[in-house]
Amino acid sequence: MPSRFRARLIGRRRFALAIGVVAVVAIVAAAGGYAFLQSQSGGGGGTPHFVDETSAAGIDHVYDGAATYSTGGGLAVFDCNGDGKPDIYMAGGTNPAVLYRNDSTVGGALRFTAIHDAATDLTGVTGAYPLDVDGDGNPDLMVLRAGGNAILRGLGDCRFEQENDQWGVEAGSGLSIAFSATWEGSNRFPTLAVGHNLKLKSNGTVSLDCDTSWLFRPDASGTHYAAPSTLEPGYCSLSMLFSDWSGTGERDLRVANDRNYYIGGQDQLWKIVPGQAPSLYTAADGWMPVQIEGMGISSYDLSGTGRPDYFLTSQADDKLQVLTGGPGHPTYADVALDRGVTAARPAVGGDTLPSTSWHPEFQDVNNDGLVDLLITKGNPTIVPEYATKDPSDLFLGQPDGTFVDVAEAAGIVDYDRGRGAALADFNLDGQLDLVEIFYQAPAKVWRNVGSGSAASPAPMGHWLGVRLSEAAPNTDAIGAWIEVQAGGRTFRRELNVGGGHASGELGWTHFGIGSATTAQIRVKWPDGTRGSWMPVTADSFVVVTKGAASSSTWQPPSS
Ligand SMILES: [Ca+2]
Ligand SMILES: [Ca+2]
Ligand SMILES: [Ca+2]
Ligand SMILES: [Ca+2]
Numbered sequence: 001m002p003s004r005f006r007a008r009l010i011g012r013r014r015f016a017l018a019i020g021v022v023a024v025v026a027i028v029a030a031a032g033g034y035a036f037l038q039s040q041s042g043g044g045g046g047t048p049h050f051v052d053e054t055s056a057a058g059i060d061h062v063y064d065g066a067a068t069y070s071t072g073g074g075l076a077v078f079d080c081n082g083d084g085k086p087d088i089y090m091a092g093g094t095n096p097a098v099l100y101r102n103d104s105t106v107g108g109a110l111r112f113t114a115i116h117d118a119a120t121d122l123t124g125v126t127g128a129y130p131l132d133v134d135g136d137g138n139p140d141l142m143v144l145r146a147g148g149n150a151i152l153r154g155l156g157d158c159r160f161e162q163e164n165d166q167w168g169v170e171a172g173s174g175l176s177i178a179f180s181a182t183w184e185g186s187n188r189f190p191t192l193a194v195g196h197n198l199k200l201k202s203n204g205t206v207s208l209d210c211d212t213s214w215l216f217r218p219d220a221s222g223t224h225y226a227a228p229s230t231l232e233p234g235y236c237s238l239s240m241l242f243s244d245w246s247g248t249g250e251r252d253l254r255v256a257n258d259r260n261y262y263i264g265g266q267d268q269l270w271k272i273v274p275g276q277a278p279s280l281y282t283a284a285d286g287w288m289p290v291q292i293e294g295m296g297i298s299s300y301d302l303s304g305t306g307r308p309d310y311f312l313t314s315q316a317d318d319k320l321q322v323l324t325g326g327p328g329h330p331t332y333a334d335v336a337l338d339r340g341v342t343a344a345r346p347a348v349g350g351d352t353l354p355s356t357s358w359h360p361e362f363q364d365v366n367n368d369g370l371v372d373l374l375i376t377k378g379n380p381t382i383v384p385e386y387a388t389k390d391p392s393d394l395f396l397g398q399p400d401g402t403f404v405d406v407a408e409a410a411g412i413v414d415y416d417r418g419r420g421a422a423l424a425d426f427n428l429d430g431q432l433d434l435v436e437i438f439y440q441a442p443a444k445v446w447r448n449v450g451s452g453s454a455a456s457p458a459p460m461g462h463w464l465g466v467r468l469s470e471a472a473p474n475t476d477a478i479g480a481w482i483e484v485q486a487g488g489r490t491f492r493r494e495l496n497v498g499g500g501h502a503s504g505e506l507g508w509t510h511f512g513i514g515s516a517t518t519a520q521i522r523v524k525w526p527d528g529t530r531g532s533w534m535p536v537t538a539d540s541f542v543v544v545t546k547g548a549a550s551s552s553t554w555q556p557p558s559s
Contacts, residue, residue: 045367045512046366047406048410048448048450049410049450050446050448051446051453051454052411053109053447054445057104057112057445058111058114059442061443062440062442063091063419063437066205067205067206067381068204069094071126071175071502072144072177072419073091073126073437073501074127074144074501074502074503075089075091075128075420075437076503076504077130077435077504077506077507078139079507080157080160082138082156083102085103085556088102088422089120089128089141089143091144091437092123093124094124096122096123097123098116098120099120106429106556107427108427109427110445117159117160119160120152125145126145126502128143128504129141129181129503130497132475132506134153134167135472136475137475139154140154141160142179142192144176144179144502146176146200146204147174147175149164149172150171151167153166153167166224167223167224168219168225170227172214174197176195176196177501178194178196178213178237178239178240178256178502179193179195179502180193180497181478182253183478187218188218189223190497191216191217191242191272192225193215193231193498195237195238195240195255196234208261213230213231213237213255214228214229215229215270216228217229231278235265236265238256238294239256240253240254240256240297241254241299241498241499243299244307244479245310246328247307248327252270253270253278254297256296256297256312257294258294259293267290267291267294269287269330285329285330286328287330290312292312292315292319293314294314295313295357295501296357296358297311297360297499297500298361298373299311300493301493302322302401303322311362311375315354316344317337317342318336318342318357320336321335339401339402339403341373341375341403343357343375343377343393345387348408349390349413351388351390353385355377356379356386357375358377359376359418359419359420359421360373360374363432364463365423367461367462368397369487369513369514370396373394374394374421375392376421377391377392378419378439389415391412392413392418392436394406394412411446412436412446416442417438417441418437419502420500420502420503421435425465425508428465429459430462430465430539431448431457431463433445434446437503461512462512462515462517463513464484464511464519464536465540466482466484466521466544467507467509468523468543468545468546469546470547476495477525478496479496480494482509482511482544483523485520485533486516486538493509493511517538519537519538520533520534521536521542522534523546525546531544532549536551540553
């Protein structure tokens with residue numbers, strides 16, 4: 001997306017987009033006859049209330065910087081000290097990034113403590129993604145920066161050590177915004193994709209030329225990376241996601257690109273086969289061109305088919321893609337209009353110009369068993385073609401498969417420029433709370449108090465928090481699918497590292513299960529093997545370990 005001066009380029013390039021517009025129209029047309037999304041019965045829970053606890057929680061942080069940092073502004077949510085409470089690492093742009101340890105009282109007010117350390121207080125940070133690279137059980141952190149990335153090894157107790165040299169992760173000198181990771185075959189280290197946006201000039205400011213991106217694979221040692229291979233062509237990537245789009249157990253790399261800057265480009269799907277060079281899916285494979293101001297990707301199996309659907313944020317119309325092709329044929333229809341989630345304009349505030357959407361995230365915020373969708377929004381800088389008062393949306397999933405924005409009633413409307421975010425249960429009460437970063441304005445946290453108040457929270461439905469565990473290397477079972485059966489419905493979630501807008505999460509996977517008080521869980525592990533169905537009780541944190549006959553329940557600490 002353009003800064004003010006970059007916006008002038010749009011007109012010159014608009015003619016080149018005509019072909020792409022035709023393709024998008026074709027996708028919308030194809031969606032007309034497509035009607036199966038989120039066909040869950042029941043649900044229809046009310047609007048949860050979010051209470052702004054930023055100041056009392058001890059959050060005091062601004063993501064800042066000139067045009068180079070107008071993209072990015074991400075965060076990582078993960079447990080850096082093993083107490084089960086999700087902690088937060090926030091990008092700061094030209095300000096130092098900050099690590100906040102979560103000291104919230106279980107079921108009570110949110111509370112965070114800044115943990116300052118040279119390893120994490122880095123400047124130039126645009127975003128971050130947690131993952132356990134070395135399989136030691138401590139989450140590590142990929143820190144995306146302008147001018148050279150840092151990969152940090154978790155030492156426990158929220159301490160970190162930079163391992164670029166030890167692990168062979170070349171920092172580079174680009175503007176990194178996107179990241180995703182997957183474990184290929186029996187590799188000990190994951191394959192890492194790093195998405196570069198615009199090329200940087202030698203003085204650190206952005207050029208108007210798209211950079212190529214990188215794919216890191218481990219070398220023969222298994223615990224060190226070879227020099228990165230180039231993902232070329234590069235079309236100004238802003239989000240990447242390894243996922244099993246076809247339901248066949250093969251994880252390919254989806255890339256969202258920003259058409260403000262490319263000529264003749266499009267979004268991409270790289271076929272990633274162990275031992276082979278990455279290759280692009282083409283029209284001959286059924287891939288349909290998507291040309292949007294791609295900012296973020298979120299996936300969720302709305303259709304209940306065992307294949308993820310994809311939400312793609314953009315400027316003006318966002319996309320909700322469902323697979324209409326079969327395995328090996330990535331043909332998608334856009335059903336965002338049918339489902340009420342184009343999010344094309346601000347829902348409140350009176351600004352009638354098109355929106356700029358950034359971080360999408362599917363989560364069930366009212367625990368009614370119908371997945372909801374957060375879309376953060378905000379003008380890139382002061383671009384006059386797009387809305388200035390552009391608050392983030394919170395769409396509640398409806399029983400008929402549509403979505404309705406309730407951001408104002410939920411209490412999360414803010415007219416600062418939204419960027420990265422996460423919905424996570426910071427106080428472990430089963431209600432997903434919200435953290436959002438804003439460009440050149442203070443980050444905020446809100447506590448989800450359900451239908452109650454801060455003094456007296458009232459849960460709106462039953463829920464489960466699920467973690468998977470397997471032996472090294474892939475200790476968090478990234479690539480697994482968690483299946484939950486409850487109340488006659490089946491929910492499926494794929495565990496990914498990547499997507500969003502420069503923001504990643506690792507930890508409890510949340511399921512809202514409505515009025516059901518018991519459920520069953522089954523796991524399809526990353527190697528394709530399926531466990532058995534395991535009974536679990538609602539409103540609990542459950543750990544499923546590969547090979548174990550039953551799940552175990554984790555009890556939050558009493559204080
Ligand atoms: Ca923690
Ligand atoms: Ca680790
Ligand atoms: Ca819901
Ligand atoms: Ca909560």
